[in-house]
Amino acid sequence: GAGVSQSPSNKVTEKGKDVELRCDPISGHTALYWYRQSLGQGLEFLIYFQGNSAPDKSGLPSDRFSAERTGGSVSTLTIQRTQQEDSAVYLCASSPRGRGYEQYFGPGTRLTVT
Amino acid sequence: QKEVEQNSGPLSVPEGAIASLNCTYSDRGSQSFFWYRQYSGKSPELIMFIYSNGDKEDGRFTAQLNKASQYVSLLIRDSQPSDSATYLCAVNRGTYKYIFGTGTRLKVLA
Numbered sequence: 001g002a003g004v005s006q007s008p009s010n011k012v013t014e015k016g017k018d019v020e021l022r023c024d025p026i027s028g029h030t031a032l033y034w035y036r037q038s039l040g041q042g043l044e045f046l047i048y049f050q051g052n053s054a055p056d057k058s059g060l061p062s063d064r065f066s067a068e069r070t071g072g073s074v075s076t077l078t079i080q081r082t083q084q085e086d087s088a089v090y091l092c093a094s095s096p097r098g099r100g101y102e103q104y105f106g107p108g109t110r111l112t113v114t
Numbered sequence: 115q116k117e118v119e120q121n122s123g124p125l126s127v128p129e130g131a132i133a134s135l136n137c138t139y140s141d142r143g144s145q146s147f148f149w150y151r152q153y154s155g156k157s158p159e160l161i162m163f164i165y166s167n168g169d170k171e172d173g174r175f176t177a178q179l180n181k182a183s184q185y186v187s188l189l190i191r192d193s194q195p196s197d198s199a200t201y202l203c204a205v206n207r208g209t210y211k212y213i214f215g216t217g218t219r220l221k222v223l224a
Contacts, residue, residue, distance in 0.1 A: 031210065042118070042202060042214040043158070050210065091157055100210050101148060105157035 002026065004106035006092050012112045013082055021077040021109045025094030032075050033095075033103065034067055038088040046090075049075060051097075082113045115140055118205050118215035126221045133190040135218050137203030140184070147179055147186040148204040152217065158202055162188065193222045 005024040013019050025032050034046040045059040049069040060066070064083075069075040079086055089110050093103040119138045127133045135149075146165045150158035164170045164177040164186065176189040186205075190197055200217040 035214075040122070040216065042216040043204075043212075045211060045213070048210055056210070101146060101163050101206070102160060103212070105159070107157055 004092055004094050004104050006090075006106040006109050008109060009107060010110045010112075012114060015084060015113055016081055018078065018080045019082055019111065021079075021090050021111070023075045023077070023092030023094075023106060025073065025075070025092070026096075026104055027073075028096065029094035029104070030072070030097040031095045031100055032069060033093045034075070034077050035091045035093065036061075036088045037091060037108070043091065046077070079111075082111075084113045087111055087113045116215070117141060117213045118203055120201075120203055120215035120218045122216060123219040124221045125218055126223055127193050129193060129195060129222055129224050131193050133193045133197065133220055133222065135188040135190075135201050135203075135220065136185060137187065137215055138185045139203075139205045139213075141205070141207060141213075142181075142184065143207050144184075144205045145208040146206045147177070148206070148212070149175075149177060149186075149188045150202040150204060150214075152200045152202055154199070161201075190220075193220075195222045195224045198222045 030051045032049040035043040047067045048056040064080045067077045089108040091108045092106045148163045149161045152158040162177045164179045170177045174191045178187045202217045203215040204212045
């Protein structure tokens with residue numbers, strides 16, 4: 001079946017602009033994660049959604065970052081007033097209920113803030 | 115001290131040799147441990163996970179866990195050039211949060 005998809009694959013934006021990154025998880029997967037991977041760094045946890053429960057936003061680096069998940073499926077990560085340090089690859093992963101260790105990652109969105 | 119530490123490498127091994135990748139973690143409450151492989155420009159994919167002390171084998175891969183010493187390792191037997199990638203170690207404390215290391219870059223030389 002289809003894997004996790006993300007769009008756009010690449011995004012170049014000017015400092016101060018807002019961007020929206022989209023994630024389509026695998027159908028039926030209840031858990032959805034957003035991570036950020038900067039050059040030479042590991043994956044930095046941003047936010048976690050599980051079903052209809054309140055998300056864990058503890059990893060969001062500032063209040064310029066927000067995310068939502070509509071209908072327990074598609075998720076959008078929004079970065080307002082982008083800064084150069086926001087440049088990174090943003091990865092989305094989903095996992096089936098009860099098997100959170102099976103994270104299936106999307107191809108990522110490479111964000112470049114100029 | 116980082117929660118999950120890995121040597122960034124690159125670790126270079128000849129084709130057919132055993133590649134040994136190591137990871138240490140700081141939180142003794144960590145319960146489960148994962149190895150992901152990430153090819154350049156691609157997203158991570160899960161290779162193995164281990165919960166109990168000792169060894170866990172899956173094909174050419176063996177994960178080793180020593181909770182007393184707080185390290186987990188991944189052995190790749192009969193290394194192939196196609197194994198060349200960055201290997202990420204991840205640790206879980208029994209919740210949904212996974213802490214990733216920065217990865218070790220492996221180069222298998224033909």
